[in-house]
Amino acid sequence: MSIEASATFTVMEPETLRRMFAGELGHDQDFFIYSRHFNPTVLNLSRQLAALEGTEAAYCTSSGMSAISAVLLQLVSNGGHVVAANSLYGGTHALLTHFLPRVSNITTTFVDIMDLEQVKDAIIEGKTSVLYFETMSNPNLKVANIPELSRLGHEKGVTVVVDNTFAPMVVSPARLGADVVVHSVSKFISGGADIIAGAVCGPASLLNSMMGLHNGTLMILGPTMNAKVAFELSERIPHLSIRMKEHSNRALAYATRLEKLGVKVIYPGLKSHPQHELLKSIANDGYGFGGLLGIDMETEENANRFMSYLQNYAQFGFMAVSLGYYETLLSCSGSSTSSELNEEEKKQAGISPGLIRVSVGFVGTLEQKLAQLEKALARFFETGFSLKN
Numbered sequence: 001m002s003i004e005a006s007a008t009f010t011v012m013e014p015e016t017l018r019r020m021f022a023g024e025l026g027h028d029q030d031f032f033i034y035s036r037h038f039n040p041t042v043l044n045l046s047r048q049l050a051a052l053e054g055t056e057a058a059y060c061t062s063s064g065m066s067a068i069s070a071v072l073l074q075l076v077s078n079g080g081h082v083v084a085a086n087s088l089y090g091g092t093h094a095l096l097t098h099f100l101p102r103v104s105n106i107t108t109t110f111v112d113i114m115d116l117e118q119v120k121d122a123i124i125e126g127k128t129s130v131l132y133f134e135t136m137s138n139p140n141l142k143v144a145n146i147p148e149l150s151r152l153g154h155e156k157g158v159t160v161v162v163d164n165t166f167a168p169m170v171v172s173p174a175r176l177g178a179d180v181v182v183h184s185v186s187k188f189i190s191g192g193a194d195i196i197a198g199a200v201c202g203p204a205s206l207l208n209s210m211m212g213l214h215n216g217t218l219m220i221l222g223p224t225m226n227a228k229v230a231f232e233l234s235e236r237i238p239h240l241s242i243r244m245k246e247h248s249n250r251a252l253a254y255a256t257r258l259e260k261l262g263v264k265v266i267y268p269g270l271k272s273h274p275q276h277e278l279l280k281s282i283a284n285d286g287y288g289f290g291g292l293l294g295i296d297m298e299t300e301e302n303a304n305r306f307m308s309y310l311q312n313y314a315q316f317g318f319m320a321v322s323l324g325y326y327e328t329l330l331s332c333s334g335s336s337t338s339s340e341l342n343e344e345e346k347k348q349a350g351i352s353p354g355l356i357r358v359s360v361g362f363v364g365t366l367e368q369k370l371a372q373l374e375k376a377l378a379r380f381f382e383t384g385f386s387l388k389n
C-alpha cells in the first residue's frame with residue numbers, strides 16, 4: 001500500500017474536472033478532487049473499517065468527536081430531536097446537552113436504554129430523527145440490546161446510531177440492525193495511544209451525503225484525516241483481532257480474581273453482570289467480553305488511594321484517561337471523564353463516585369499482573385482502608 005499524500009489531484013483533460021464537480025466521476029471510479037473531500041489512502045482505511053463493521057461504506061475523520069458531531073449534524077436538522085442514552089461518553093453528552101441546543105436548537109431526550117418502553121415513549125414520530133447509544137455504556141458497561149433497540153427505532157422511523165468504541169470486533173452493531181456505527185479510532189482500533197482519529201460506518205448514501213459539496217458535514221466542516229495517519233492506522237487493523245482477544249482475556253482474569261477477593265467489579269463477562277447473557281447472545285464468537293472493567297471502591301477517596309497503589313506501589317497500570325492501549329489505564333470516572341455530568345445526572349446514569357474504570361492492557365505476563373493487582377489491594381487494606389460491602 002502507498003501513501004497518497006497529495007492535497008490536490010491533477011487531471012489530463014479540463015472536462016474531467018467539470019465532470020468530477022458535477023458528480024459524474026467520483027471516488028468509486030478512482031477520481032479524486034481534493035483531500036478534504038475523498039482521499040485514496042483515507043478511503044483505503046475507511047474500506048477496512050466498513051468491512052470490520054459490515055457496513056456498505058465508511059469514512060475516517062480527525063477524531064471520534066468529529067465523527068459523532070458530523071453524523072448528528074447530517075442526520076438532524078435545525079430544531080430537530082434526538083433520543084439518546086442517559087449514560088454516554090462525556091464529550092457526546094456535552095455535545096447533546098449544551099452545544100447542539102445552542103447552535104442549532106437540536107434537543108435531546110435522555111433515556112435509560114435498558115427500559116425499552118421509556119425509549120419508545122421518548123421517540124416523537126415525525127420529529128425525532130436519531131436514536132443514539134453506545135454498545136457498552138461509559139463508564140458503567142451496561143450492554144445495549146442492539147437488536148431490540150434497532151427494531152424499535154425502525155418501527156418509529158428513526159436512524160439508529162451506535163458508538164462502538166468500547167467493543168470493536170467483540171460486537172458488530174450494524175450486523176445486529178443498527179444503521180450507523182461511529183468509532184473513536186483513538187482507542188482500541190489504534191491501540192497505540194498516539195493518534196486521535198474517528199470513523200463513521202454506514203450506508204453509502206449517508207457517507208456520500210456527508211461528503212456533499214454544498215451540504216455535507218465532512219466536506220463543509222472539514223474534520224479531515226491526514227493520509228499519513230490513515231496509512232499508519234491501516235497497518236494496525238490486521239492485528240486488531242489478536243489485540244481484542246487479549247484485552248478481553250486479561251479483563252476477564254482480573255474481574256474474576258477481584259470478585260473472588262470480595263471487591264465489587266463491573267464486567268459483562270461475569271455471570272454477576274446483569275447483561276451477561278445478553279452480551280453472550282449478541283457478541284461475535286471468540287473475542288470475549290471486551291477490554292474494560294469497572295472496580296467500585298465506593299468512595300472517591302478509596303478509588304484515589306487504590307489507583308495510587310496500583311500505579312506507584314505495584315506498577316499494575318497508569319492513571320490516565322482514554323482506553324484501548326497495550327498498557328493498563330486507570331481513571332476515576334466520576335471526577336474525570338464523566339465530570340461533564342452534574343451530580344444528578346451521574347446518579348441517574350448509575351456512576352458511583354468510587355468507580356475506577358480500568359482499560360486493560362496486555363503487556364507483562366498474566367501471573368505478574370495478577371500478583372501486582374493483589375499486592376495493591378493488600379496494601380489498600382493494610383493502610384486502614386476498607387470496603388463496606
Ligand SMILES: *Cc1c(COP(=O)(O)O)cnc(C)c1O
Pocket residue numbers: 063064065066089091092134138163165166183184185186187196197198
Ligand atoms: C474517546 C471516545 C469518544 C471521543 O473520541 P475522540 O477520538 O477522543 O474524539 C467518543 N466515544 C467514546 C465511547 C469514547 O471513548
